[in-house]
Amino acid sequence: MSSTTTTEVPRSDPAADLRARRVHLLRKHVPTGLLLLLAFIWLIPVWWMFSLSLTPNELLQLNTQILLPPQVTLDNFVSVIQVGLSGRWFLNSLIVASSTTLLTLIVSAMAGYAFARLKFPGKKILFPVVIAGLMVPQEVMFIPLFLIFEQFGLHNTHPGLFLPRVGIPLGVFIMTTFFAAIPREIEEAAEVDGASKWRIFRQIMLPMAGPALTALAIFTFVLTWNDYLWPLVSATEREMFTITTGLASLQGNFAQATELGALMARGVLASVPLLVMFVIFQRQLIRGISLGSGGK
Amino acid sequence: MSVVRDGEGDQATMHVQSGVAAPKKAKAARTPDPTRFSPTDLGAWGFLLPFLAAYALFMLYPVGQALVMGFFDWDFLDITRRQWAGWDNYRRMFWGTEMTWSVDHLVVLRVIGLALLIPLARSWRKGSLPRASIATLAIMLVAIFGVILGIHPGEGGRWFDSQFWLSFGNTLLFVAMSTPAIVGTGLALALALNRPSRLTGLLRAMFFAPYVLSVAVMTLIWAFMLNPSLGLVGLVGDWFGATPINLLNSSTWAMSAIVLATLWWTVGFNLVLFLAGLQDIDVQQYEAASLDGANAWQKFRHVTVPGLRRTIRLVVVLQVIYSFQIFGQVFIMTRGGPDGATRVLIQHIFERGFRDFELGYASAMSVFLFIVIILVSVVQFMFLGGEEDEA
Numbered sequence: 001m002s003s004t005t006t007t008e009v010p011r012s013d014p015a016a017d018l019r020a021r022r023v024h025l026l027r028k029h030v031p032t033g034l035l036l037l038l039a040f041i042w043l044i045p046v047w048w049m050f051s052l053s054l055t056p057n058e059l060l061q062l063n064t065q066i067l068l069p070p071q072v073t074l075d076n077f078v079s080v081i082q083v084g085l086s087g088r089w090f091l092n093s094l095i096v097a098s099s100t101t102l103l104t105l106i107v108s109a110m111a112g113y114a115f116a117r118l119k120f121p122g123k124k125i126l127f128p129v130v131i132a133g134l135m136v137p138q139e140v141m142f143i144p145l146f147l148i149f150e151q152f153g154l155h156n157t158h159p160g161l162f163l164p165r166v167g168i169p170l171g172v173f174i175m176t177t178f179f180a181a182i183p184r185e186i187e188e189a190a191e192v193d194g195a196s197k198w199r200i201f202r203q204i205m206l207p208m209a210g211p212a213l214t215a216l217a218i219f220t221f222v223l224t225w226n227d228y229l230w231p232l233v234s235a236t237e238r239e240m241f242t243i244t245t246g247l248a249s250l251q252g253n254f255a256q257a258t259e260l261g262a263l264m265a266r267g268v269l270a271s272v273p274l275l276v277m278f279v280i281f282q283r284q285l286i287r288g289i290s291l292g293s294g295g296k
Numbered sequence: 297m298s299v300v301r302d303g304e305g306d307q308a309t310m311h312v313q314s315g316v317a318a319p320k321k322a323k324a325a326r327t328p329d330p331t332r333f334s335p336t337d338l339g340a341w342g343f344l345l346p347f348l349a350a351y352a353l354f355m356l357y358p359v360g361q362a363l364v365m366g367f368f369d370w371d372f373l374d375i376t377r378r379q380w381a382g383w384d385n386y387r388r389m390f391w392g393t394e395m396t397w398s399v400d401h402l403v404v405l406r407v408i409g410l411a412l413l414i415p416l417a418r419s420w421r422k423g424s425l426p427r428a429s430i431a432t433l434a435i436m437l438v439a440i441f442g443v444i445l446g447i448h449p450g451e452g453g454r455w456f457d458s459q460f461w462l463s464f465g466n467t468l469l470f471v472a473m474s475t476p477a478i479v480g481t482g483l484a485l486a487l488a489l490n491r492p493s494r495l496t497g498l499l500r501a502m503f504f505a506p507y508v509l510s511v512a513v514m515t516l517i518w519a520f521m522l523n524p525s526l527g528l529v530g531l532v533g534d535w536f537g538a539t540p541i542n543l544l545n546s547s548t549w550a551m552s553a554i555v556l557a558t559l560w561w562t563v564g565f566n567l568v569l570f571l572a573g574l575q576d577i578d579v580q581q582y583e584a585a586s587l588d589g590a591n592a593w594q595k596f597r598h599v600t601v602p603g604l605r606r607t608i609r610l611v612v613v614l615q616v617i618y619s620f621q622i623f624g625q626v627f628i629m630t631r632g633g634p635d636g637a638t639r640v641l642i643q644h645i646f647e648r649g650f651r652d653f654e655l656g657y658a659s660a661m662s663v664f665l666f667i668v669i670i671l672v673s674v675v676q677f678m679f680l681g682g683e684e685d686e687a
Contacts, residue, residue: 031488031491032493032495035488035489035495035499036495036499039498039499039502039503040502042502042503042506042560043502043505043506044528045506045517045518045521045528045560046505046506046509046517048517048521048528049513049516049517064520064526064527065526065527065528065530065531067528106346107346107347107350108347110343110344110346110347111343111344111346111347111348113343114340114343114344115344118339118340118343119340120340120341120344123340126344126348129356130347130351133351133355133356135669135670135673136355136359136666137617137620137621137665137666137669138621139621139623139642139645139662139665139666140358140359140362140662140663140665140666141354141355141358141359141362142358142662143358143362143365143649143655143658143659143662144357144358144359144361144362144365144659145354145358146649146650146655147361147655148353148354148357148358163350163354164354166347166350166354167347167350167351167352167353167354167355168355169347169351169355172347196339197339197340197343198339198342201343222508225510226508226509226510226511228510228511228512228623228624229623229624229642229646232646233646233650243510243512244510244511244512245512246512247510247512247513247516248511248512248515248624248627248628251512251515251516251519251628251629260520260526263516264516266516267512267513267516267517270510270512270513271508271509271510271513274508274509274510275505275508277508278501278505278508282501282504285508286500286504286568289565289568289569290568290569290572293569293610293614
């Protein structure tokens with residue numbers, strides 16, 4: 001198209017015309033192109049981790065400053081799964097993150113519904129008290145929490161790892177905001193039918209809360225999977241490490257540099273579930289962040 | 297409720313009514329009559345109980361307990377060493393021997409702090425903030441920067457816990473470095489991405505992706521990336537003829553390297569919030585500004601910034617809170633080294649508590665950190681919020 005127009009226009013113009021077009025195209029595409037380039041550079045470190053994890057360890061002794069594996073192997077992954085505790089840590093993380101997510105969803109949806117819809121004495125005091133909990137950093141509570149779990153003998157157990165996060169009010173905040181925005185008319189019809197609050201919650205409100213629940217689930221799963229301080233304090237036996245604390249325990253030790261491929265394979269193992277979830281549920285995760293931060 | 301009792305047969309008509317004609321009436325009836333829900337709503341506690349139990353046990357109680365433990369000498373292993381200690385833990389944090397006060401101690405920091413009085417004075421004159429809060433803030437500034445920070449151990453004296461000051465100072469340094477860097481980069485990226493393009497979603501996802509990695513993966517990547525002989529950063533440095541040094545081993549550069557790695561890791565979070573904020577700004581405002589002949593900078597200054605004020609405040613406050621909680625990155629990558637150059641407060645709390653088992657002292661320090669975070673957040677809300685009213 002562009003070539004035909006330029007040939008038909010008189011001699012003096014095509015240069016100017018081309019230049020104008022070029023300027024226009026440059027203006028339109030150069031910023032996007034530059035951003036895309038920057039975004040690819042941004043992801044090089046992650047790419048590098050994947051590349052090294054697929055490179056034979058012997059070759060990494062010679063050179064690690066590579067973007068593509070000179071020779072692809074899965075040996076690093078095989079050795080990680082066969083030797084050491086990484087498989088166990090991965091499983092621990094899976095159990096802990098899933099349990100936390102499930103419990104948080106149930107508990108937050110119920111409480112969120114009560115705060116958004118039900119009237120009960122003390123609500124005006126209780127809700128601010130709960131929301132104030134959003135301000136409290138984990139670091140303030142972890143010493144007393146450590147003592148509580150010590151008393152119940154729950155250290156180095158899965159419940160010891162997943163229970164504390166259930167008390168974090170972020171989910172309640174998200175669900176309350178969500179339920180409060182649903183038009184009342186929908187439940188009023190059911191109320192007229194004499195449905196109990198529990199039935200209204202289960203059969204009307206919960207099915208509508210799908211998007212908010214998904215966002216909350218993804219967000220909780222990611223945060224729990226990546227949690228560092230509490231598992232570091234609570235799970236001190238190597239068998240009970242999560243993949244996050246386990247992987248951390250292998251670092252800072254330069255003997256590991258000789259097994260860089262296997263170390264990077266562990267990093268990949270620790271990231272893949274989250275990266276897969278991220279690719280699938282990107283929108284929900286990002287929405288969860290906006291909701292959870294009090295943005296829109 | 298009474299409608300139901302009146303007759304089941306009327307249900308169908310009620311559905312229609314509630315959908316069409318009733319809303320006005322229902323609204324009027326709902327507010328003044330608190331008993332309307334009461335019979336079934338006692339069940340509200342059933343809905344709340346699971347969460348409240350967890351909240352009380354794993355949140356309220358620990359916070360209260362931390363406050364209490366701060367006043368105890370609480371040895372984890374030796375139960376006989378658990379006794380009331382009064383303010384001893386706090387004395388150990390803040391005090392030393394041969395204490396004295398001098399004008400020139402930490403003079404640069406204190407002058408900067410006191411310089412904050414100038415913008416305060418300006419808003420006092422403009423009346424853009426409640427004067428009571430300005431006065432409170434001014435008194436706090438004078439007390440902290442004018443007086444308190446001038447106190448230090450004199451000749452032959454020493455802090456009871458100089459590591460506390462070192463690590464708290466490093467935490468503050470990290471907050472001061474990371475907040476402008478990460479918020480600024482997030483805003484810049486958001487502005488660049490905020491255009492109608494099919495690629496926006498993809499680009500946002502690409503910049504956000506590192507955020508889902510765990511801290512251990514992030515440190516794994518960056519500890520080796522920054523290694524001069526193994527990592528790609530060293531390679532890039534070679535191209536520019538830089539002498540290869542390990543930034544993480546240099547007490548001058550280690551903190552900057554950590555800030556950089558953290559920026560890469562978390563900037564996506566701010567980017568997402570900024571993009572959401574930008575999308576709430578009415579496009580017509582930009583069009584109106586264009587008609588008035590505003591250039592790009594003027595549009596940014598007079599449309600974008602005012603429209604983003606709420607988001608900016610939110611992002612800054614959240615970023616400061618997160619930055620104060622820095623721990624994992626440094627603990628895994630440098631263990632606080634070299635020579636304590638990256639040792640942060642939570643590492644100090646963690647080691648005092650779980651290596652030395654001094655849980656009372658560790659609690660006192662965590663309470664101190666909490667109070668600092670709350671104070672700083674409140675001040676930011678007042679400051680950044682006041683300008684919003686003005687706009």
